[in-house]
Amino acid sequence: MLCLASPAPSLKVENWLRGEPLTNFEPGKLYIVEFWASWCDPCVEAMPHLIELQAKYKDEGLEVVAVAASEEAPTADQARAKLDAWLTEKLSNLNYRIGFDSTGEMNKLWMDASSSGGVPTSFVVDRDGHIAFIGHPIDIDDVLPKIINGTWRSSDQAKAADAKRIAAGQREAREFSILETIQAAMEAKDWPTALSAVEEGIAAMPDNLEFREIHADLLLHKMRDTATGFQVLRQLVRDAIEKRLEAVCGLNIVMRQLFDPENDRAYLPRAERFAIGRDVSEHILNPGQASAGLDFYSYGGLAQYYHESGDKQRAIELIERAMTWLDDPKVSDAMKKGYMPQLLQTLATYRGEKVCCGGSCSISQEKSPGAPKCSRKEAT
Numbered sequence: 001m002l003c004l005a006s007p008a009p010s011l012k013v014e015n016w017l018r019g020e021p022l023t024n025f026e027p028g029k030l031y032i033v034e035f036w037a038s039w040c041d042p043c044v045e046a047m048p049h050l051i052e053l054q055a056k057y058k059d060e061g062l063e064v065v066a067v068a069a070s071e072e073a074p075t076a077d078q079a080r081a082k083l084d085a086w087l088t089e090k091l092s093n094l095n096y097r098i099g100f101d102s103t104g105e106m107n108k109l110w111m112d113a114s115s116s117g118g119v120p121t122s123f124v125v126d127r128d129g130h131i132a133f134i135g136h137p138i139d140i141d142d143v144l145p146k147i148i149n150g151t152w153r154s155s156d157q158a159k160a161a162d163a164k165r166i167a168a169g170q171r172e173a174r175e176f177s178i179l180e181t182i183q184a185a186m187e188a189k190d191w192p193t194a195l196s197a198v199e200e201g202i203a204a205m206p207d208n209l210e211f212r213e214i215h216a217d218l219l220l221h222k223m224r225d226t227a228t229g230f231q232v233l234r235q236l237v238r239d240a241i242e243k244r245l246e247a248v249c250g251l252n253i254v255m256r257q258l259f260d261p262e263n264d265r266a267y268l269p270r271a272e273r274f275a276i277g278r279d280v281s282e283h284i285l286n287p288g289q290a291s292a293g294l295d296f297y298s299y300g301g302l303a304q305y306y307h308e309s310g311d312k313q314r315a316i317e318l319i320e321r322a323m324t325w326l327d328d329p330k331v332s333d334a335m336k337k338g339y340m341p342q343l344l345q346t347l348a349t350y351r352g353e354k355v356c357c358g359g360s361c362s363i364s365q366e367k368s369p370g371a372p373k374c375s376r377k378e379a380t
Contacts, residue, residue, distance in 0.1 A: 001114065002110065007130055008123070008129050017099070031065055037072075054096045115170060120136065132147045216254075252301055259277060260301070261304060274309065300342075316351060
């Protein structure tokens with residue numbers, strides 16, 4: 001495994017798009033090898049910082065090398081051309097090398113070998129050609145001065161940080177493997193195999209909300225084991241309220257399982273469904289509760305609960321609040337485009353009339369569309 005103090009792997013870059021080709025790490029120099037992609041927002045956000053680091057530490061012998069090994073396009077030639085055009089448009093002041101690799105070799109040698117699951121990932125190669133740091137570029141500022149003065153690699157802090165990183169990478173690899181098993185079983189409608197895999201995931205990672213949501217959905221909506229499914233939901237409510245899980249998102253999962261219009265809910269015990277919905281809505285909305293904190297992803301499930309409970313005005317108010325939140329200039333255009341049509345359609349259905357907003361209109365339907373779902377990547 002590639003880790004702290006390991007010899008740095010080779011640089012087997014397919015093409016160099018910016019800067020002179022680099023084939024070997026020169027003794028006495030420091031290198032930041034940054035794996036990134038143009039579609040990755042955190043990667044792009046880190047690039048001005050890398051430009052600053054290259055300028056700041058140039059006299060210390062620092063060389064920044066960025067490797068685009070995860071570009072997306074139908075062919076390698078198209079990916080390379082697209083990336084070259086992107087660099088020309090976005091980064092005219094680039095002061096470090098950019099390499100492109102579509103063969104998978106760089107990912108194999110560096111990312112896979114270090115159990116690094118995604119971009120951006122930074123590797124710092126020390127003056128003797130050994131790895132001094134692996135992690136997110138945001139953390140480089142704290143460690144780079146210590147690497148430069150030679151105190152980092154032998155420190156307890158460095159060893160603890162690398163051990164933590166390795167454990168996290170192994171956990172992510174196991175999570176991915178279990179999710180692949182679940183996905184294959186779900187596609188084959190092999191519910192027992194899917195259930196066994198998700199229970200394995202929960203046993204290993206009880207705070208993983210993705211496993212918890214799949215578990216509830218599988219029991220309630222695939223296997224229709226409502227007795228066990230409701231036990232699972234009640235436990236999720238308890239765990240969320242006690243802060244063992246991300247409170248609001250955990251509660252949103254429960255509301256989605258019980259009130260998402262895209263799910264067939266006719267076979268769910270109505271009294272218990274609404275009893276749980278009432279308790280969860282109170283915890284989300286009551287500022288005195290330890291788990292309180294309404295976020296955007298709470299609105300849809302809460303609104304549907306109130307709509308089905310007969311409090312249509314409150315349901316309408318919640319959807320309108322969600323639309324107001326989404327209309328904030330700070331919210332990305334992609335998020336607005338993804339969720340505003342759903343909210344507009346839901347509002348039209350709740351009102352029972354045509355509704356227009358921002359040039360778009362929706363008419364009432366008998367069955368309102370699915371509420372916005374709680375995406376952990378977007379939430380972070």
